Amino acid sequence: MRALFPGSFDPVTRGHRDVLRRAALLFDEVVVCVMVNPSKTGRFPVAERLDRLRAAAADLGNVTVDSHTGGLLADYCRRAGIDVVVRGVRGIHDLDHEMPMARMNHRLAGVETFFITADPALRHVSSTLVTAMG
Known part of the structure; x- marks a missing residue:
């Protein structure tokens, strides 16, 4: 089964790496994908985020x-033949944010969302916080 781990990854955090590694143990293939919103300017260029994700997945043979x-x-899921979207959740606020998107992705493309809870040691880490700490 193919899974998609989407996000802005701006920047890639230890929490992202943890979710990616755990997802790689559960699915035949995991595509980690930088979702780019053209109306937003990221802190790091997309090419750098992709390089950091490749480095984070270097020892994971089933991750692209x-x-x-x-x-x-x-649309991406339909085109790529993705069955499952993987999302990391740190707490109830993340889950509240993710649930409507999960329902909509299921309605639009028939994909299920698989939630992986954050490692308690990394639960406080977010891309926004890492960026703010600069």
């Missing part, structure tokens, strides 16, 4: 790295 600009996640 990609990017997607504009368009819906559901």
